[in-house]
Amino acid sequence: MTTLEAKLEAAREDLAAHDGALIAFSGGVDSSVVAALARDALGADAIACTASSETLPAAELEDAKRVADEIGIRHEIVSFSELESDAFVENDDERCYHCRTMRLGEMLETAREFGVETVCDGTNADDPGAGHRPGLRAVEELEVHSPLLAHGITKDEVREIAARYDLSVADKPSMACLSSRIPTGLAVTEARLDRVERAEVLLRQWGFDQFRVRDHDGLARIEVAPDELERALTHEFAETVREELSDLGFDHVTLDLHGYRTGSVSPAADD
Incomplete structure (x- = not known):
């Protein structure tokens, strides 16, 4: 038995020891x-639950529905709004803590409604060492179970497991919530979230894979992966993106020559 197989067996046994589990499921x-x-471990007693709000792109919600169907797991969707929290809207360096607290709170409430005692999330063994992660404090405080972390399953191993399950998201780039595109200290508003989401839909339609559109109070700073940067450095792209993003409400449009970087507008490294 390989190390990964031993971790998998331990994680399944761990989950099977519970009467049921609700998984905080982003897709x-x-x-x-x-x-x-x-x-695998619990059959029909496993529930995937996605929290839908203004910070979750519509495309990500559709992906979550599709992947839950791939897995064959029951899928529930709950709706709430982080924008009802002044602490979240303020967008300080604890924003992810406030967000995760609210999201997991929705998970815990939904679990109680279904008579499920255990809520699980996808924190993996690499996450605690990946920089400023205030959201992990919410996981600990709310006593949410993290089976990947508990059994030492790293991000690379997560992708290998996903490939073994033939999941379409095995190679999917990381996707943080839309609020991570707004610099710390600048209020998170529905208008800013909306124009960022619409701008990123356009980038995806133009064929970019790993990218972000950062909203610096009306200035759009586009980051694309280094191996995609050459495609963005064309006159045609510059003209098109300037026109399209101006129509969305951005006053200025720029391309960041450093390329895509996590946490480039905040202390958090979850983006």
Whole structure:
């Protein structure tokens, strides 16, 4: 038995020891692997739950629905608004803590409604060492179970497990919530979230894979992966993106020559 197989067996046994589990499910690779393991271990007693709000792109919600169907797990969607929290809207360096507290609070409430005692998330073994992660404090405070972390499953191993399950998200780039595109200290508003989401839809339609559109109070700073930067450095792209993003309400449009970087507008490294 390989090390990864031993970790998988331990994670399944861990989940099987619970009467049921509700998985905080974004449709990303981490939560998808936890959902697949829970489905194996608990069958119909495993529930994937996605919290829908203004910070979740519509395309990500559709992806979550599709991946839950791939896994064959029951999928519930709950709606709430982070914008009802002044602490979240303020957008200080604890924003992710406030967000995760609210999201997991929705998970815990939904679990109680279904008579499920255990809520799981997709925190993996690499996350605690990945910089400023205030959201992890919310996971600990709310006593949410993280089977990937508990059994030492790293991000690379998560992707390998996803490939073993033939999940379409095995190679999916990381996707943080839309509020991570707004610099710390600048209020998170529905208008800013909306124009960022619409701008990123356009970047995706133009064929870019790993990118962000950062909203600096009306200035759009576009980051694309280094291996995609050459495609963005064309006169045609510059003209098109300037026109399209101006129509969305951005006053200025720039391309960041450093390329895509996590946490480039805040202390958090979750983007």
